[in-house]
Amino acid sequence: MSGLVALLDDVAAIAKVAAASVDDVMGQAVKASSKAAGAVIDDAAVTPKYVHGFSADRELPIVWKIARGSFFNKLVILLPVALLLAAFAPWAIPPLLMLGGLYLCFEGAEKIWHKLHPSHSHSEDLVQEKLSGAQLEQKKVAGAVKTDFILSAEIMTIVLNSLPGDGPFWMTALSLALAGIIITIAVYGTVALIVKADDFGLHLASSGRSNAVRAAGRFIVKAMPTFMTLLVVVGTAAMIWVGGSIIVHSLHELGWHLPYETIHHVAVAAAHAVPAAEGAVEWVVTAALDGVVGIILGLAMIPVAQYVIAPLLAAVRPGSKTASEP
Numbered sequence: 001m002s003g004l005v006a007l008l009d010d011v012a013a014i015a016k017v018a019a020a021s022v023d024d025v026m027g028q029a030v031k032a033s034s035k036a037a038g039a040v041i042d043d044a045a046v047t048p049k050y051v052h053g054f055s056a057d058r059e060l061p062i063v064w065k066i067a068r069g070s071f072f073n074k075l076v077i078l079l080p081v082a083l084l085l086a087a088f089a090p091w092a093i094p095p096l097l098m099l100g101g102l103y104l105c106f107e108g109a110e111k112i113w114h115k116l117h118p119s120h121s122h123s124e125d126l127v128q129e130k131l132s133g134a135q136l137e138q139k140k141v142a143g144a145v146k147t148d149f150i151l152s153a154e155i156m157t158i159v160l161n162s163l164p165g166d167g168p169f170w171m172t173a174l175s176l177a178l179a180g181i182i183i184t185i186a187v188y189g190t191v192a193l194i195v196k197a198d199d200f201g202l203h204l205a206s207s208g209r210s211n212a213v214r215a216a217g218r219f220i221v222k223a224m225p226t227f228m229t230l231l232v233v234v235g236t237a238a239m240i241w242v243g244g245s246i247i248v249h250s251l252h253e254l255g256w257h258l259p260y261e262t263i264h265h266v267a268v269a270a271a272h273a274v275p276a277a278e279g280a281v282e283w284v285v286t287a288a289l290d291g292v293v294g295i296i297l298g299l300a301m302i303p304v305a306q307y308v309i310a311p312l313l314a315a316v317r318p319g320s321k322t323a324s325e326p
Contacts, residue, residue, distance in 0.1 A: 050144040051195050059195045067188035069145030073152045074180035082160045094250045100154035101246030108239035109298025198224045244294025263289040
């Protein structure tokens with residue numbers, strides 16, 4: 001009997017350790033996921049455009065196809081690569097993180113540039129006119145999954161860099177996988193709500209049982225274009241801010257402290273000028289200055305992408321788009 005009690009005590013102790021480990025994994029995954037907020041917001045802001053123009057009954061199936069591709073990108077391709085980097089080449093993570101941050105800066109700056117200098121190519125419209133509905137859907141989904149792969153690579157790198165480096169391999173793997181699942185569900189769950197919001201509003205406006213419900217439905221329908229515009233603005237700003245922040249912090253970790261220390265000193269001085277809200281002021285000033293770094297680097301990358309990277313890609317893959325094309 002005493003042996004059975006001892007065994008039960010051992011089982012209970014193991015269960016407690018396992019529960020604590022699960023809590024640690026969940027906590028690390030959630031904390032690390034929050035570090036990738038900028039790329040996550042941009043992912044949610046970019047995806048709704050891929051369902052634009054399709055019938056309402058195809059919107060959610062298209063979102064699900066893109067989400068399935070995103071799960072594959074994160075869990076099947078990027079997760080093993082990230083774990084191999086963490087195990088055998090951790091020195092490569094900061095440079096890759098900086099490369100991803102530079103890409104975010106470029107993407108954000110390019111969106112602003114195209115907004116200020118709009119251009120439109122009719123070739124894409126002609127191609128779309130010749131495609132059937134199923135072909136066009138397949139083309140849109142493939143394009144969305146490719147875009148998601150780039151953003152997912154940046155997200156997984158940010159998450160990996162945010163995890164404790166001294167933890168056991170299995171905890172790193174589970175935390176990274178869980179973070180990828182949480183982020184994908186959050187992004188595409190949000191996208192599904194966004195793309196169906198106007199249909200929900202129309203339903204309330206036409207079938208509401210009271211004037212207040214019908215008015216709320218009309219408000220949703222009218223507000224969605226403004227909300228989508230705001231979402232794009234927030235996503236662009238988040239990309240530039242996060243990209244600049246990644247580069248500043250990575251340079252600091254690699255030994256070049258001037259950008260980080262300059263921004264830190266300016267933010268602290270500004271915070272001391274407003275004692276009632278020191279923390280908020282310091283965060284806002286830091287984010288703003290990180291954004292300035294991001295926009296400068298992003299604008300500098302536009303000619304590099306157009307005149308160096310795009311020709312190289314065109315030489316490798318004839319018929320590919322240039323960076324200046326929408």
